[in-house]
Amino acid sequence: MAIRLLGFLAKQSLRRPVSCANKAASKSSDVPKGFLAVYVGETEKKRFVVPVSYLNQASFQDLLSKAEEEFGFDHPMGGLTIPCAEDTFLDVTSSLSRL
Numbered sequence: 001m002a003i004r005l006l007g008f009l010a011k012q013s014l015r016r017p018v019s020c021a022n023k024a025a026s027k028s029s030d031v032p033k034g035f036l037a038v039y040v041g042e043t044e045k046k047r048f049v050v051p052v053s054y055l056n057q058a059s060f061q062d063l064l065s066k067a068e069e070e071f072g073f074d075h076p077m078g079g080l081t082i083p084c085a086e087d088t089f090l091d092v093t094s095s096l097s098r099l
Contacts, residue, residue, distance in 0.1 A: 031049055034053075035051055035052060036080065037049050037080070038050060038079065038081070039079055040084065041086055042084065042085060046086055057099075059092045059095065060092060063082050063084060063092060064080075067082045071083070
């Protein structure tokens with residue numbers, strides 16, 4: 001599922017108009033290789049950069065499933081949006097960083 005989602009996001013970025021692509025390129029330059037930017041929050045979205053290795057972890061895949069249920073593959077922020085409380089996301093990612 002996560003690979004399918006990343007493939008879709010890559011295809012979407014190729015379909016953006018040139019003006020949007022320039023804005024996306026400036027934001028993507030602050031995401032190091034091997035990391036992924038995600039937007040987290042139920043009402044106000046906050047941007048986090050996480051290692052792509054998290055995509056293989058069951059607890060992170062649960063968060064991705066919630067995103068798929070709520071948004072499908074049409075994410076309102078243009079990037080991967082995870083609809084959970086920021087505290088929940090931080091709990092999951094902090095437990096993954098200890099592995």
